[in-house]
Amino acid sequence: MTGQGETVNIEQRLLVTAHPEFSQAALAELQQLDPSLSMLEELVPGILLCQAADSLACMRKAMRTHPVFVRHLAPVQHAIALANTEQDIGQIALSFSLLPTFTQLDRGTYFAVQTRIIQTELLSSERAYSSGHLNQTLAEAFSEETGATESIKKPQIVLSILCTADTAYLGISSVEENLSSWPGGARHFAQSTEQISRAEFKLLEALEEFEVALPESGYALDLGAAPGGWTRLLLDAGMSVIAVDPARLDPRLATRRQLEHYRGYAENYLATNDRRVGRFDLIVNDMRMDARDAARLLIAAAPRLKPQGFLISTFKLPHATAEINPLATLKEAVRILQRGYAYTRTHQLFHNRQEVTIIAAQPRPA
Ligand SMILES: C[S@@+](CC[C@H](N)C(=O)[O-])C[C@H]1O[C@@H](n2cnc3c(N)ncnc32)[C@H](O)[C@@H]1O
Numbered sequence: 001m002t003g004q005g006e007t008v009n010i011e012q013r014l015l016v017t018a019h020p021e022f023s024q025a026a027l028a029e030l031q032q033l034d035p036s037l038s039m040l041e042e043l044v045p046g047i048l049l050c051q052a053a054d055s056l057a058c059m060r061k062a063m064r065t066h067p068v069f070v071r072h073l074a075p076v077q078h079a080i081a082l083a084n085t086e087q088d089i090g091q092i093a094l095s096f097s098l099l100p101t102f103t104q105l106d107r108g109t110y111f112a113v114q115t116r117i118i119q120t121e122l123l124s125s126e127r128a129y130s131s132g133h134l135n136q137t138l139a140e141a142f143s144e145e146t147g148a149t150e151s152i153k154k155p156q157i158v159l160s161i162l163c164t165a166d167t168a169y170l171g172i173s174s175v176e177e178n179l180s181s182w183p184g185g186a187r188h189f190a191q192s193t194e195q196i197s198r199a200e201f202k203l204l205e206a207l208e209e210f211e212v213a214l215p216e217s218g219y220a221l222d223l224g225a226a227p228g229g230w231t232r233l234l235l236d237a238g239m240s241v242i243a244v245d246p247a248r249l250d251p252r253l254a255t256r257r258q259l260e261h262y263r264g265y266a267e268n269y270l271a272t273n274d275r276r277v278g279r280f281d282l283i284v285n286d287m288r289m290d291a292r293d294a295a296r297l298l299i300a301a302a303p304r305l306k307p308q309g310f311l312i313s314t315f316k317l318p319h320a321t322a323e324i325n326p327l328a329t330l331k332e333a334v335r336i337l338q339r340g341y342a343y344t345r346t347h348q349l350f351h352n353r354q355e356v357t358i359i360a361a362q363p364r365p366a
Helices: 020-033 055-065 087-098 100-104 131-146 199-209 229-237 266-272 291-304 326-338
Strands: 013-017 038-044 047-051 072-076 078-081 110-117 157-163 167-174 219-223 240-244 259-262 280-285 305-316 341-347 355-363
Touching: 013 020, 013 038, 013 055, 013 167, 020 038, 020 047, 020 055, 055 072, 072 157, 078 087, 087 100, 087 131, 087 167, 100 167, 110 131, 131 157, 199 229, 199 305, 199 355, 219 229, 219 291, 229 240, 229 280, 240 266, 266 291, 280 291, 291 305, 291 326, 291 355, 305 326, 326 341, 326 355
Parallel strands: 110 157, 219 240, 219 280, 240 259, 280 305
Antiparallel strands: 013 047, 013 072, 038 047, 072 167, 078 167, 157 167, 305 355, 341 355
């Protein structure tokens, strides 16, 4: 802790954000990339203050290797003590403008200020500003000062602020180094009236994370489809869909002519050897079942995927107990899936809870 207005030189620190249940897994992944990394403090569940021999180099290694559980990284190039009054805003603005990395803001650069405020019991009085107020005030000031353009949606450079009850951690980095363009990796989508389930956000986020688009025609197989959020997205993209689930689909899908509902278990559908479709352009799976069982079913489905098609699947993980290690379950499930697909990449998305999402491609011949 520091006195008000006092500054601390804290180069080579960084903030690591992950799902609270998987924050140790995220830390372990980063330590494997960079053995010099260590955790100083878990500020709140899922946000770790860490240090490394070279924090930027560590962030760049993560950027290249796509860790599964790390959602977001932010450098900490300075920290200031907060009074929780309006004066903090001026202090933060001044501290940013003195950072050597501030020169990245230039005419023609698109930038965003991203503030996260951690609410803790330590905060005795109401804070005089919100994250939105800080973002807007600072962005206006920096835009005027440097000629850089604020772009909340597509920034190149991000000025990250994390406020605890008594300290603000500040850093400037490229959006790629942060691993996500959203503060703390918290990707938000607007809700629409057509939306059938919250699960839709998982598929949308997966497509973004893995940088793939839904085919605009062809056939999709949707395993564990009900109530039908993913099915709706596939249909809206232009695909014909076989939706497999013993449960009912949302009545709004009843009029969709490109949809066939196989009302039964995926195991049975795959065993029917239904050849009407030939090979699918896309297979998706969101079945509520053990990740290893899902992987076995998905390798059985691999010969039904076109060679240039791809698969997106969630893998449900158990909660950790003295006997159960969810990471071992995941490792085993991925190993099983790799018997059927030459390419896989796994990520724990913001919209994933006790699960991860995996993309697989290049199905191996049966
Ligand atoms: C999380 S929900 C899927 C949500 C869906 N993706 C959406 O967007 O609306 C999981 C579904 O898996 C289905 N399910 C579980 N085991 C299954 C199996 N063996 N075969 C087919 N569906 C299964 C359940 O009936 C349930 O509807």
